[in-house]
Amino acid sequence: MRATLLYGAGDVRVEDVPDPKLKLPTDAIVRVLRACICGSDLWPYASKPSSDHGDRIGHEFLGVVEETGSEVSGLAPGDVVVAPFLWSDNTCDFCTEGLQPSCRHGGRWGAGDVDGGQGEAVRVPQAAGTLVKLPVGEDTALLPSLLTLSDVFPTGHHCAVTAGVDERTSVTVIGDGAVGLSAVLAARRLGAERIILMGRHTSRTDLGREFGATEVVAERGEEGVAKVRDLSGGDGTHRVLECVGTKPALETAFGVAREGGVISRVGVPQYEEGPMGFETMFFRNITLTGGVAPARAYIDELLPDVLDGKIEPGKVFDRTVGLDEVPDGYRAMADREALKVMVRP
């Protein structure tokens, strides 16, 4: 089959790789209907040292079960399924608590001998725990929104949930990438009536407004902080959803957080240390939370709203490419030409 490999910064290739086969009785084979490129894929795309050996890449996909191992219950060939961006048994203590990224028998797509998601098919470990069966046909128009359940929408949702967003809280969302916009949608869905979106790409912030942002702040850094504070009576907002992952974005988050407030991060942090001192955080009783989203835990809750058409998180996709065009999809996202690229193998 064909699959995507990353050889180094800017060097994505689509190549022939061995067809996936069941290795363990808990595996399933899924033919990929749709995959996509994640903002977090852009970090290694920007920085991976060049190598002779390509690494399989991609961790968001939706497809059709082709084959199941003897111990896989609840799934059968022909089922349309979505895969969260980490695989997990969904039965260990961490999974039971809704913390699937810490699953005792789970792991990452593309790591070791596990397939990446940006290919024609995937061997899915812990298939019964990982895959969620979708009550739709292969040809449903809902595929884009259903695909967001693999990562980007639950990640925005995780940001809003861990921040404690509700109808009484004012919210700032930092970042107008697909995760930031998903966080806007999630915050609105959780009842927030005041959502300030910090972003400077009008096409994206327009979608942010459609998703529920009530104000947009295009300024960055100190100027952006001052603007958000102006909009919030000088205090900042109760909740800050940091959806970028850079240190400047983190600093902005501390700048726009109201005392007693919560900053939640879901952008993969590109730094090791951050401000935790008396003035920045301690005296102000700021809480810092968030992390890698347990997408698997949230799918059951989010799926009905997608099926009902109440929310359309799939609007974050503004370009669709075939598998052979994936390298151009990476380029387009890295150049901010596309917001989020869907892949139709």
Place this chain on the structure above:
Amino acid sequence: MRATLLYGAGDVRVEDVPDPKLKLPTDAIVRVLRACICGSDLWPYASKPSSDHGDRIGHEFLGVVEETGSEVSGLAPGDVVVAPFLWSDNTCDFCTEGLQPSCRHGGRWGAGDVDGGQGEAVRVPQAAGTLVKLPVGEDTALLPSLLTLSDVFPTGHHCAVTAGVDERTSVTVIGDGAVGLSAVLAARRLGAERIILMGRHTSRTDLGREFGATEVVAERGEEGVAKVRDLSGGDGTHRVLECVGTKPALETAFGVAREGGVISRVGVPQYEEGPMGFETMFFRNITLTGGVAPARAYIDELLPDVLDGKIEPGKVFDRTVGLDEVPDGYRAMADREALKVMVRP
């Protein structure tokens, strides 16, 4: 009157100062029955540059109202009252939310023209908002436990509350100082059944056991982390109450926190930056919370248990000194000879 002043590291003096007088109609004058020395007083005691000018010090006291300004309601001369370690109007939006340290009209004892608590009397700004009337006489045996409501016990309680301690969570408390022991007592009060106390002073950890600690770990650093992990099935505990404030204590906190867990800090941080990276915090979904306790917000909840004798947080006091002996009280606490020193002016 006599009051305590800090002139520099190791240089505490008790001197004559002007008697407090009402300045604003919202003030009250309180004669101090009991004050005490806080672990946080030891930071300036260890490091303040020497000066010709002494700063008033002390932020924990309990006393008798002597005089009230014309706008002070709910208080009358003769009332026994406790003062939280920050004064506040208790009516602004932050106070109403239970975040009195951020009060729009509040402040610190000993700052500007405000008296410190370690003296014979105190002018109390925003007296109606700040002081809590206690239904006891001046001679009650409960004075030590009631005095802890000014800071140390609500601070331990804040740590446990913000960490989300309840009957389902395992807890590690870092630090066997008076705040750490108060955090143990607070965690037990909130239902925690498993409380590991990290501390190496047996006399203190013995009180910790009396307060509810189920295990004591005397080791520090990596060895301490390994021990706590051993005791918690390799995973660490759900909640970590960091009651020291040093960077090594913070690092220990990250080391003993279970994935998906919460670290709450109430020890005043002696650092500006800390670990917030992918491996330490983000991938593990660790939440960092805590901060300066809204003691005023908690007194109403904690007072009945003290009055009923259900809890005796005053056991943290292991030495009582007169006002003129306060300098020796500082020395004794700094030398770890005394756990917490009460002052009887």
